[in-house]
Amino acid sequence: MSDSNTEKLPISKLSLIVQSGDVYQIHYAFATASAALAINIPVTMFFTMAASRAVMGTGDQAGWRAMTTCAGQSGAEMDAGFSARNIGTMEELISACVALGARFLICEMGLKALDLERDTLRPDLKFEVGGLVTFLSDAERDGQIIYI
Numbered sequence: 317m318s319d320s321n322t323e324k325l326p327i328s329k330l331s332l333i334v335q336s337g338d339v340y341q342i343h344y345a346f347a348t349a350s351a352a353l354a355i356n357i358p359v360t361m362f363f364t365m366a367a368s369r370a371v372m373g374t375g376d377q378a379g380w381r382a383m384t385t386c387a388g389q390s391g392a393e394m395d396a397g398f399s400a401r402n403i404g405t406m407e408e409l410i411s412a413c414v415a416l417g418a419r420f421l422i423c424e425m426g427l428k429a430l431d432l433e434r435d436t437l438r439p440d441l442k443f444e445v446g447g448l449v450t451f452l453s454d455a456e457r458d459g460q461i462i463y464i
Contacts, residue, residue: 329358329459331451335426336464337366339383339391339406343398345464346409353416361413362451363443364423365430367464371422371443372436380406414440419454421446 330352334345345367349359363371370391372379381392389397395405404412420441427434427445437443444450455461 325355325357327357327458327460329360329456331360331455331459331461332362333451333461333463334361334363334367334370335365337369337383338386339370339380339394340385340387341464342367342370342380342383343394343406343409346406346413347404348462348464349418350404350409350412350416353413353418358417358419359413360419360421360451360454362421362423362446364426368422368426368430368432371420371438371441372432374438374440378407378438410438410441420444421451421454423447423451 330349332345332349334342336342345361349361352359370380370383381390381395383391385391385394391406399405420443422434422437422443422445424445424447426432434443434445
């Protein structure tokens with residue numbers, strides 16, 4: 317990207333704190349991240365507490381599939397409905413974030429609080445374990461922090 321295009325970006329970086337246990341909101345976090353990455357805005361996604369379950373396991377055992385929406389649907393049901401409507405599925409959005417270079421952090425406190433093991437995290441996301449200090453140190457002055 318040329319310097320003139322970089323200067324036109326609305327923010328220098330997007331830093332997302334993903335905490336919600338609602339799979340709709342987790343889907344939207346990945347949608348937001350992939351959109352920012354598509355226009356060359358760097359993204360860090362920091363997963364903590366209930367949202368950590370969404371990034372456990374892979375394939376049919378992916379954690380987000382068993383989580384629920386605020387309407388009571390499972391993540392798998394939500395995703396099937398989105399696919400039928402030609403809305404990006406969770407796996408498509410996750411793959412886009414990986415391919416476009418998102419940075420993934422997982423909160424050590426969140427893992428401990430929910431008694432989750434690091435070795436159950438999705439290997440494709442190449443998580444770094446850290447905390448709020450790691451997350452805040454990664455954010456940029458001209459960036460944006462969003463809490464989901």
